[in-house]
Amino acid sequence: MLRLANGREIPVLGAGTWMVENEDAVQVVKDALEVGYRHIDTAASYGNEEGVGRGIRESGVPREEIYLTTKLRHNVKDYDLAVAEIDASFERLGVDFIDLMLIHSPQPWDKFRDTEERFFEENLAAWKALEEAYKAGRIGAIGVSNFAQDDLENIINNATVPPMVNQVLAHITNVPTDVIEYCQSKGIVVEAYSPIAHGAILKHDAAVKMAEKYDVSPAQLSLKYVLQLGLVALPKSTKKAHMQSNLELDFVISDEDMAVLNELPLIESYGDDEYMPVFSTFYEDRE
Numbered sequence: 001m002l003r004l005a006n007g008r009e010i011p012v013l014g015a016g017t018w019m020v021e022n023e024d025a026v027q028v029v030k031d032a033l034e035v036g037y038r039h040i041d042t043a044a045s046y047g048n049e050e051g052v053g054r055g056i057r058e059s060g061v062p063r064e065e066i067y068l069t070t071k072l073r074h075n076v077k078d079y080d081l082a083v084a085e086i087d088a089s090f091e092r093l094g095v096d097f098i099d100l101m102l103i104h105s106p107q108p109w110d111k112f113r114d115t116e117e118r119f120f121e122e123n124l125a126a127w128k129a130l131e132e133a134y135k136a137g138r139i140g141a142i143g144v145s146n147f148a149q150d151d152l153e154n155i156i157n158n159a160t161v162p163p164m165v166n167q168v169l170a171h172i173t174n175v176p177t178d179v180i181e182y183c184q185s186k187g188i189v190v191e192a193y194s195p196i197a198h199g200a201i202l203k204h205d206a207a208v209k210m211a212e213k214y215d216v217s218p219a220q221l222s223l224k225y226v227l228q229l230g231l232v233a234l235p236k237s238t239k240k241a242h243m244q245s246n247l248e249l250d251f252v253i254s255d256e257d258m259a260v261l262n263e264l265p266l267i268e269s270y271g272d273d274e275y276m277p278v279f280s281t282f283y284e285d286r287e
């Protein structure tokens with residue numbers, strides 16, 4: 001567990017659900033809870049909140065034992081819309097409490113990292129809606145995702161509640177050290193999304209070789225790596241055996257090997273392009 005700035009605890013391993021269809025999410029969530037996950041990560045933009053909520057109810061695991069995260073739809077940059085979208089997430093999930101809700105992206109997805117436009121006012125408007133739901137006790141913690149330091153400063157300097165979490169892309173070969181250090185200096189917990197690099201770590205020669213040395217799988221090595229950086233890890237798997245082994249992380253990567261992993265050159269491509277074309281169109285399909 002890690003402790004958030006407001007004192008609440010968050011489990012350091014969460015089951016991701018990106019690109020899991022709504023109807024499949026029920027079983028994926030039930031499997032994840034059955035093998036031992038107590039933290040589920042979804043988003044309005046994934047189009048599967050309803051299935052995730054159903055999976056939680058059908059699992060038989062008491063709701064209060066599960067840490068549930070969702071995210072405001074990536075293009076919600078307006079107060080009234082954010083208020084409505086927060087309500088819609090509660091409705092789709094079928095819950096009366098959300099543990100953590102994030103602004104999914106500082107820019108709408110089609111402009112992400114592709115524009116000078118920073119949406120500072122718009123993010124503050126969406127944040128105000130999250131703050132109100134947090135202060136009303138409907139949401140246990142509020143945070144952001146994909147935020148750079150200036151996006152974070154905008155909220156920290158102008159809002160009444162600072163972000164408690166920043167969920168960012170982080171995996172072996174691609175760790176945003178500056179933003180992580182900034183967050184940690186401000187007491188913001190950082191979550192690593194795509195910690196297995198969408199699966200690319202499984203075929204990464206140096207990672208595979210190091211995993212063999214520890215007698216673990218490359219997936220286990222990649223998860224332990226981000227945990228040892230002090231991050232929450234959010235792996236995604238649709239296979240129960242993978243979900244299970246991703247929880248078995250009872251080993252320690254030595255300081256020397258952490259240094260070796262830190263120096264590996266960036267994975268430029270995620271392989272067979274299974275993800276990248278989908279990455280840009282996935283959200284549009286669901287609006």
Ligand SMILES: NC(=O)c1ccc[n+]([C@@H]2O[C@H](COP(=O)([O-])OP(=O)(O)OC[C@H]3O[C@@H](n4cnc5c(N)ncnc54)[C@H](OP(=O)(O)O)[C@@H]3O)[C@@H](O)[C@H]2O)c1
Nearest residue numbers: 016017018193194195196197198199219235236237238242
């Ligand atoms: N905030 C954001 O903008 C954002 C963006 C992207 C992702 N996320 C979150 O982060 C989560 C994870 O990211 P991700 O889905 O991009 O990728 P990931 O967890 O880095 O990798 C997923 C891939 O790894 C495979 N895999 C997982 N465990 C394995 C194992 N033990 N052995 C072999 N293969 C394994 C999965 O295949 P199998 O299904 O076959 O196991 C899948 O193909 C998402 O689901 C989502 O919740 C957030």
